[in-house]
Amino acid sequence: MLDRIRGRLRTFEKEIVITIVHIRGYLRRLQRSPAFRYLRRDIRAKVGGVIVLLVVFTAIFAGFIARHDPTTQNLSNRFQGPSWEYPFGTDDAGRDIFSRVVYGARTALIIGTLLVVVQTSIGLPLGLLAGYRGGKVDNLIMRLVDAVLAMPGLIIALAFVAVFGPGIYKVVLALAITGWAGCARLMRGQTLAIKEETYIEAARAIGEKDRTIIFNYVLPNAISPLIVMMTMTFPAAILLSASMSFLGLGVMPPTPDWGYDLNAYKKFMGDPMPAPLMTILPGIVMVITIFGFNFFGDALRDAYDPRLRE
């Protein structure tokens, strides 16, 4: 009995070691790859990367960075200007605006991450299927993709939330209704191009199954443009979800959200300083976040696509 457990533990240990070796090998190959070398020299990748890392760090450790609870009201402490204690001041309910912005970053990134997962898990298989099978399947899927791509995503998302109600998960689903199509189109294009490669022909010749060809040949070679698209999904998701919450058809309190807060603070814009700072400062954080992702995504796209480099 004990021996068996020991034996299992040993195999488990071995697997961990193997995984670590794999990851190390992958990282080393990544470091030597031309794309990575390009990224290290690109100013956009540096600036964007720092912003992205900062935002991700803030979202994960929101509890340590925020100096106050984002929802605790303190009516004796309303409309404070920026200070060391309240970097962005306090709002009409005496809440610390900086803490709300910090927790809002978490909401924004959760929506972005979930949207990437959902739309990739719909778009990737469909695009792969269309590109790999071709013919009628391809025609049918691409007709649908074209139709969906032509639709105004924001309006469809708003209608979805109006029907099914607000909330983080519903916002994600609402954005995924139209979001998957871009992923599908990209994946189809990639699959079509890869299918023509000699190594696919070779794999066919040695009698590999379709499943093996897809998982071992097509997917690994299509991964880089997919990563670029996933990166670009974040700024779009943050922008759209904040817009939806701003209109009142997105994330609802008590979840802190940039869009919802800005809508709540906009009525104090006409007041004398420091009241307008309530809309200015959180907005700047939001713009810098989206800008960082866009900047990093641009660099990443150029790094993976040498034709675009100048």
Add this chain to the structure above:
Amino acid sequence: MYGFILKRLLLLIPIFFAVSIVVFLLLPLTGDPARQVLSGQGRMDVTPELLDNISHQYGFHRPLYIQYLRWLTGYPPADPGQGENVLVIPRGLLMGDFGFSYTRSRPVASLMLEALPQTLLLTFTAFILSLVIGLLLGIFSALRRKTLVDYTFMGTAIFGVSIPFFWQGLMMILIFVNWLKWFPIPTAGEHGLMYLILPAFTLATHSAASLARMTRSSMLDVLRQDYIRTARAKGLRERAVIYKHALKNAFIPVSTLLFLRLPFLFGGTVIMEVVFSWPGMGRLLVSAMGAYGSPAKDWFIVQGGVLMFLVIAVLANLLADITYAYLNPKIRYGEGG
């Protein structure tokens, strides 16, 4: 070319039916249409009898396909014998009847007819603005590649695609209305030229920025081509090379993007109209959708508004295809031309 357009026009018919089915289903998807009507009217005293009464008045008790047919064509007509109210049952989308708004007590069609021109005005102005700004910035950046001009323009452009409409709108109001007092305070009743400038410019920013980026990369791509070198080699003036040879070819990919931006612009209009109190379709639509968790929704306005936006998007897409085919003979003759 005409065959190509005809084929695309015929394709509109199934698309329209698909879109209309989806839009029609919005109300049944809520689960209880009669309750939606009552909460839209602000009625608190909801009893089973009342729900049943409303359900019959609006014809919600009928099977879904009958309801859809009636919503689309007005057939079968309202049957007072079953308690159906002739006033509130639509005479059919194809007859231009979008139903009767139960929150505003007016036909949805007349509400939309009032709002639509305002939305079109705003979107069209923004479209032209973004076209002019985007093309100019893009071309100049491409011609002055890797200079301060290029970096400034492209830096501005990437900021332009990163600013959310609503926050930019708020900042415009803060700076130009509250602080500088160049423009009047946006109010729902007023919509003259002075009220149009700020929302149109804000709406144009994002599209202008992405157009500029697209134009620049397309232009750079073209300038690398052999025929440009040939044109230069045979001694054409630089001006002729740029305007006659490069610009025309660089415009092909840009033109597609141009019309594909239209749905995006219409999405942005919704936000702009709310921020700037512009009396258009977007504001009507959002207020009918019951923002901020409010149960008071007007589904006939939602259906009409969403349908209108989707139809506009489909038409814009058609326009993009036709322009692309017109500018690019390869497509024109390759596909049923």
